[in-house]
Amino acid sequence: MATDKIQRTLALIKPDAIDKSPEIEKIILEEGFTVVDRRRVRLTRAEAEEFYGEHRGKSFYNSLVDYITSGEVLAFILAGDDAINHWRRVLGPTQVSRARHEAPGSIRARFGNSNNDFHNAAHGSDSVNSAQREIRFFFPDLTLEPVLTGEGAKEY
Numbered sequence: 001m002a003t004d005k006i007q008r009t010l011a012l013i014k015p016d017a018i019d020k021s022p023e024i025e026k027i028i029l030e031e032g033f034t035v036v037d038r039r040r041v042r043l044t045r046a047e048a049e050e051f052y053g054e055h056r057g058k059s060f061y062n063s064l065v066d067y068i069t070s071g072e073v074l075a076f077i078l079a080g081d082d083a084i085n086h087w088r089r090v091l092g093p094t095q096v097s098r099a100r101h102e103a104p105g106s107i108r109a110r111f112g113n114s115n116n117d118f119h120n121a122a123h124g125s126d127s128v129n130s131a132q133r134e135i136r137f138f139f140p141d142l143t144l145e146p147v148l149t150g151e152g153a154k155e156y
């Protein structure tokens with residue numbers, strides 16, 4: 001659905017799906033996103049704890065930090081119409097089993113781990129604020145111009 005709302009979002013290919021990154025990048029381009037920048041990086045534990053700070057204290061926090069630091073990740077800044085929600089739709093539901101059931105063509109259904117519901121192959125920012133924070137987290141040296149929204153307002 002076109003909303004005329006150009007946004008940027010942070011997409012992450014998680015460590016267990018990095019071997020599938022060419023296939024995932026193909027989907028990114030087929031879906032019409034523009035890749036503004038990309039970076040392959042291995043997060044330290046401290047960086048991962050900061051990135052997933054919103055989940056600090058939850059039961060799965062330590063295993064999430066273990067997972068995201070288990071190898072390199074590939075971070076992308078994606079731009080496009082309604083990019084934040086568009087990318088989350090392409091990802092599918094958080095849990096791999098739900099993704100396979102409800103959105104069989106989604107990235108998490110196709111590339112998520114069959115043996116671990118939460119090793120779900122990829123990440124996407126969930127709001128304009130998280131997108132801004134997460135883009136700055138992975139690309140601190142990049143200066144980005146604000147994007148124009150359909151309402152004529154400017155967003156990062």
Ligand code: RTP
Binds near residue numbers: 064123126
């Ligand atoms: P993400 O942030 O990675 O795009 O995923 P999400 O928004 O769909 O889900 P979120 O609630 O933000 O959870 C972040 C990641 O934590 C792992 N998780 N494990 N064991 C659990 O109950 C559990 N819940 C979440 C997943 O890897 C999830 O993507």
Ligand code: MG
Binds near residue numbers: 124
């Ligand atoms: Mg999330």
